[in-house]
Amino acid sequence: MEPSTSPSADAVPQAHLVDRHPEVPADQLVAQMVPPPMFDEVSFASYIPDPNEPSQAAAVRKAEEFAHQVSAIHKAANKKSLFGKKKQVSGAGLYLDGGFGVGKTHLLASIYHIARAADPASASFGTFGEVTNLVGALGFANTVERLADNSVLCIDEFELDDPGDTMLVSRLLTELSARGVSIAATSNTLPGQLGEGRFAAQDFLREIKKLGSIFEAVRVDGPDYRHRDLPPAPEPISTELLTERAAAVPGSTLDDFDALLKHLSTLHPSKYRALVSGVASVFISNVHPVDDQAIALRVVALADRLYDASIPVTVSGAKLDQIFTEEMLEGGYRKKYLRAISRLLALSRFDAAA
Missing domain, CATH: 3.40.50.300 (P-loop containing nucleotide triphosphate hydrolases)
Incomplete structure (x- = not known):
């Protein structure tokens, strides 16, 4: 008889950032x-x-x-x-x-x-x-x-x-x-x-x-x-393996990239710190280059808060050093995008090392 592949009755449901709606009082x-x-x-x-x-x-x-x-x-x-x-x-x-x-x-x-x-x-x-x-x-x-x-x-x-x-x-x-x-x-x-x-x-x-x-x-x-004597950006893993790894890390979140971007648009960036508070590790599937400035700046703000909290990041899809298009990197916000890439790479290497 083959072992059952159905979820355990006491399995903890996978958490998602898109399900979080933090409120932060101004004071x-x-x-x-x-x-x-x-x-x-x-x-x-x-x-x-x-x-x-x-x-x-x-x-x-x-x-x-x-x-x-x-x-x-x-x-x-x-x-x-x-x-x-x-x-x-x-x-x-x-x-x-x-x-x-x-x-x-x-x-x-x-x-x-x-x-x-x-x-x-x-x-x-x-x-x-x-x-x-x-x-x-x-x-x-x-x-x-x-x-x-x-x-x-x-x-x-x-x-x-x-x-x-x-x-x-x-x-x-x-x-x-x-x-x-x-x-x-x-x-x-x-x-x-x-x-x-x-x-x-x-x-x-x-x-x-x-x-x-x-x-x-x-x-x-x-x-x-963050780049001294370190290898290039880690290769993304498959979405299936990403899901398995997320399930194995207590306190982790798993989100589809586009769904996460849509959710970020509903929150003021002042709430991003609360959005990731207490999260052990962030897993994001189907990452792709961003070519819209408003969306890219939200990614920058999220990357800053993840880096502040030292939260590891693992992705499937595009590599994290490709998250912004070349056109975006040549624009007026180049400095912000390069900082975000630097920080996301540090967080992805932290996860790979773990």
Whole structure:
């Protein structure tokens, strides 16, 4: 007699991201502005500079000096005058400019941890997208008030490709700096622009005209650590094997790529963190290149949240380094797409290693 192939009576049904409909109250958006879990324990001491890239060691020194400067400014800003008013002290600014995967987020998170050690409620950390989402959810004035008591606001992956968002955040940072909040930011220089001087830094300072005088731009050079000595993108597996592997991983989700893209369109990107919260591993079938900008940007946002949570990704269909068409990669959002590919490849290799 052949063994039965029917599901076990106590088998756990396969979970799907498309069945999740998270709601995130606006007031929780500030509370969740912390570094990704993978940066919970980082410090300046744990950053290992590449000996072949002297700018990395120099960046560590500058970031550590800035972190201590932040604490001094915060104390001065909270010191009352003889008339009981807080002193008018402007915040400092540090901008870490470099390519993908050179440790800028590690340094940014280290600044955050130093600030929190001095005052547990005095620092916020978020990506550029999360900051714009915060303003959209709370309103501009409310966002300023909620962040005005910070010693520092850390913004990862500052973006210059949307003029409206850039100027909105510029205005926010101007208001916060005037109230004594220091600003630390990172951004990515495209690989083809490395060696062309301080291209990204000049763009950043030009766009944030009012803040240009307070920001010190620091270069961080080096190859993407996520790609160092690693093989090319893993080959996709068959949909049948994908389904089997998903069923074997407790807490995993399994979704068809097009169905997942459709579901993402129904959620504000501020909810993507909650969408993948608690998921052990993500399996996606029938992946194919994306050629629509709106859809591609949702994929970028999801990739960021998956990477933040260190959630392995396994796919069938196209390879993950082919998820955006060549035309998309040559467009105005090239920087975002390359970052997403880098992160998805890291997550897919993490799964392959497991």
